[in-house]
Amino acid sequence: MSEDIKKIMFTVRKAPHGTIYVYEGLEVKLIMAAYDADISVVFMDDGVLALKQGQNTDELGIKGFEKTYGVFVDYEIENVFVDRQSMEDRGMTADDLLVIGEDEETEAPIKPKVVDSKEIAAMMAEQHNIMAF
Amino acid sequence: MKLAVCIYEGPYNHEASDSAYHFIKAVIDKGHEIRGIFFYHDGVYNVTKLMEPPQDDRHIANRWSELGATGIDIVVCIAAAKRRGIVDDVLVDNVRISGLGQLTMMAIEADRMVTFGD
Numbered sequence: 001m002s003e004d005i006k007k008i009m010f011t012v013r014k015a016p017h018g019t020i021y022v023y024e025g026l027e028v029k030l031i032m033a034a035y036d037a038d039i040s041v042v043f044m045d046d047g048v049l050a051l052k053q054g055q056n057t058d059e060l061g062i063k064g065f066e067k068t069y070g071v072f073v074d075y076e077i078e079n080v081f082v083d084r085q086s087m088e089d090r091g092m093t094a095d096d097l098l099v100i101g102e103d104e105e106t107e108a109p110i111k112p113k114v115v116d117s118k119e120i121a122a123m124m125a126e127q128h129n130i131m132a133f
Numbered sequence: 134m135k136l137a138v139c140i141y142e143g144p145y146n147h148e149a150s151d152s153a154y155h156f157i158k159a160v161i162d163k164g165h166e167i168r169g170i171f172f173y174h175d176g177v178y179n180v181t182k183l184m185e186p187p188q189d190d191r192h193i194a195n196r197w198s199e200l201g202a203t204g205i206d207i208v209v210c211i212a213a214a215k216r217r218g219i220v221d222d223v224l225v226d227n228v229r230i231s232g233l234g235q236l237t238m239m240a241i242e243a244d245r246m247v248t249f250g251d
Contacts, residue, residue: 006240006241008240008241014251019251020174021141021174021251024173024174024212024213027212027233028173028233028236031232031233031234031236031237032233032236032237032240035234035237035238035241036241037237037240037241128240128241129240129241129243129245129246130246131139131240131246131248132248132250
């Protein structure tokens with residue numbers, strides 16, 4: 001009894017620190033990746049800041065989770081996208097993006113893919129469900 | 134249509150829980166099915182029996198419990214609950230604590246996932 005694999009997209013639109021939404025949302029992604037679902041993650045608006053490398057939460061006295069994004073590819077969360085305009089609005093470039101894993105063969109670092117809002121809209125239209133964190 | 138509902142905010146402080154409740158009532162009235170309700174983030178505070186609001190106001194936890202009594206699966210995320218001191222002992226009847234796997238199943242099985250929160 002096989003059912004079609006459902007496409008589920010996560011949107012990350014909030015800043016990584018200041019509230020717990022992005023951190024607890026990350027926990028959902030890692031759990032959901034273990035299930036039979038076609039997962040994708042899109043970072044946009046302030047959510048792009050979560051992908052900035054070199055974050056340090058020591059002074060805030062809270063547990064950082066930047067490094068956890070580095071296991072995405074290992075967890076088979078490979079469809080990770082970031083909105084170009086949101087990055088530009090916040091002075092970020094592709095060079096600022098953290099690494100979400102490495103290529104199995106070449107060991108080359110893998111980063112989130114920069115896309116335009118039109119591409120995001122097209123992907124959204126294909127989803128079975130979209131979850132906002 | 135089969136819907137699942139996520140609630141991310143705590144009671145009284147935010148409209149999310151009220152909006153979700155009224156939405157669900159309307160959904161049922163229209164003849165649709167609620168696959169499940171999932172409380173996450175501060176949303177886990179919505180179903181503690183420790184709350185005691187003024188008598189002339191709505192009792193948010195009891196309201197969810199009554200909805201649960203109709204057979205709708207109401208799930209509180211264990212990870213979010215533990216972090217905030219919400220355990221089985223303080224839950225109202227007809228809701229249960231479980232894992233994010235339950236949210237996953239709702240997302241897969243429901244036709245639409247509707248989220249209430251910031």
